[in-house]
Every structure is written in C-alpha cells, then in structure tokens.
Amino acid sequence: MAPLRHAVISALISLPLLVYSATQSLEWNITYTTANPDGLFERRVMGVNGNWPPPPIELNFGDRLVLNVNNQLDDVVTGLHTHGLFQNGTNYYDGPVGVVQWYQNPIDSRHANIKAALHQARVWPTILQFSRMALIGSTLT
Amino acid sequence: MGQYPDGLRSPFIIHDPNEPYNYDEEIIMTFSDWYHKEMKDAIPDFLTYKNPTGAEPIPQSALINDSQNGTIKFEAGKTYRLRFINIGAFATFHIWIEGHDMRVIELDGVYTEEYTVPGLDLAVAQRVSVLVTALNTTDQNFPLVGAMDTDMFDYVPAGLNPSNYISTRSY
Numbered sequence: 001m002a003p004l005r006h007a008v009i010s011a012l013i014s015l016p017l018l019v020y021s022a023t024q025s026l027e028w029n030i031t032y033t034t035a036n037p038d039g040l041f042e043r044r045v046m047g048v049n050g051n052w053p054p055p056p057i058e059l060n061f062g063d064r065l066v067l068n069v070n071n072q073l074d075d076v077v078t079g080l081h082t083h084g085l086f087q088n089g090t091n092y093y094d095g096p097v098g099v100v101q102w103y104q105n106p107i108d109s110r111h112a113n114i115k116a117a118l119h120q121a122r123v124w125p126t127i128l129q130f131s132r133m134a135l136i137g138s139t140l141t
Numbered sequence: 142m143g144q145y146p147d148g149l150r151s152p153f154i155i156h157d158p159n160e161p162y163n164y165d166e167e168i169i170m171t172f173s174d175w176y177h178k179e180m181k182d183a184i185p186d187f188l189t190y191k192n193p194t195g196a197e198p199i200p201q202s203a204l205i206n207d208s209q210n211g212t213i214k215f216e217a218g219k220t221y222r223l224r225f226i227n228i229g230a231f232a233t234f235h236i237w238i239e240g241h242d243m244r245v246i247e248l249d250g251v252y253t254e255e256y257t258v259p260g261l262d263l264a265v266a267q268r269v270s271v272l273v274t275a276l277n278t279t280d281q282n283f284p285l286v287g288a289m290d291t292d293m294f295d296y297v298p299a300g301l302n303p304s305n306y307i308s309t310r311s312y
Contacts, residue, residue, distance in 0.1 A: 030149065035148065037204050037208050038175055040177070040201065040202060041177045043179065044147075044179060045147055046144055046147045046148045046149035047148060048149075052148050052207075053148060054150065054151035055151060056169060057151065057152070058154045058155075058156065059155050060157075061159075063155075076144070078144060078149070083153075083249075083266050083268075084153075084249055084250040084268065085153075
C-alpha cells in the first residue's frame, strides 16, 4: 500500500500548484514607433506591437510564460532578458545576445526561412520560481 | 547601454499567492532617465578615443511611469504597495513622498523585514517594494518625487531638470 499512499500524498501536495499554475502566451512584435514622454522632444523609440511604452507582464508565482518575440526592427538584432529570475537550465533565454543568448535577427528576406525557425524557437519555457519581480530589458550587439 | 534606453523595457511582476504583507492596492512605478539621442548614435559617441575620460551620455529628462507630472490615486488611510523599478540606463533616483514614510518590504524579489525609511535611493535595475499608508486627509495632494542623482554626471547641462514627480490624488 505504500506506493499508493505516496501517490495520494504527492497528488494532494501538488494540487495547490496545479490550481495556481497557468500559462500566459504573449505575441510581441518588437517595432519602432515614436514617443515624446517628456514633452520636450519627439523621437523614435522601440516598442511592442506598435505601442510605447511596452506593456507590463504580470504573472503569479509558478506560472509559465510563453513569449513569442518577433523582431520587426528591420535593421538591428534584438533579444529580451529578465532581471531577477532564476534561469537554471535555460541560460539561453537570459544574458547578453551573442554570448549566451541567440540573436533575434531583423526581418531579412534572404534569411526568411532561418528567421521563421528562429521565431519559433524564441519561446520562453521558463517556469517562474522564487522571484517575484523583475525587469525586462534588451541587449544590443 | 543597448536598446532598452530606446524604450524596449517594461515591468515584469510575479505575484505571490501567499503574500506575507497586507495592503489594499499595489501600484507599479517605474523610474527612468531619458535621452533624446538614440543609442545607435549615443554609443559610438561614448565608446570612442575622442572620449578618453569615458564621460557617459547625460540624460535630458527623468521619467516616472514613462511620463511626467502624472498622478496616482491615494485614498485616505489606505495602504499601498508601491513597486519601484529603476528601468533607466545610468542615473540613480532618490525617491520620497512628501509627508509620508515608506516601509520597505522587498528588495530585488526577496522579502525583507519591514523597515521604515523617509526615502530611498534606487540604482539602475534595482527593484524595491514599499508600503505607504495614505495620510488621513483628503484636502491635500502630495508629490512623490523621483530625483536623478547628478553626482555621476560629468556636468549638469543648463536647463536639465533632474527631478520629476507624481502627485498623489487624495480621496
């Protein structure tokens, strides 16, 4: 009976996790747009889905985020990373582009096939644990 | 330096279902230096032999929640969790609220014991959560000030206002 008892106990323990865990899927097209946040100067900025500022992301502890990132900046590579998240085993979703993280190439018809593959690869399977707050930024090579 | 001073950055909040602190509402507050020059132009100016002292670009403005002179709602007697995030590139911010103490409860995603401060400094990429209880008054609004620390600027250009504030709107 011991295995059954263990199975029941582990199921009960994991129940709250199952209740709380959710997956949030987001489509982010990184795009240029313009903004004048200080009222002094209108300038080109990098935004998401044509808007600036980029939207905040809010999750619950233990949730999974799948962020599909599409680089539509035309002229530069880009990448996203977070501050404050453990990326144990998912180092390639963190840190500097070209060092530990793959490039997100700009749209380029010559590399259309490669790009499509990259875009599909650019999901974040990070299970968010232990951290409660972080900041998204971007790196440039 | 990179693309985030060009605007590609945003808050990333993970809520704790077993939140150990009690508060009525939470407000995300980002602080950022702001540059009129795009980083693709600012970086070559910075990383060049013509800049042997390594003088960093000086920001033109200070932003709170990516704007200026905004407002946040403060209901008398209610306790707010303010999530301060410095999403800027260079400048540290001094942050305080007129007439209100702040109780620090979290630093960079880690809870702390509650610790009361009159104000705090927030370096680039730092995250701090504070609890603030709105004063029991509805006849006055209070500025929440974010002032860039200009000590690290090689010079402070004439006309630069290193401060920005958000008014609490009392109810």
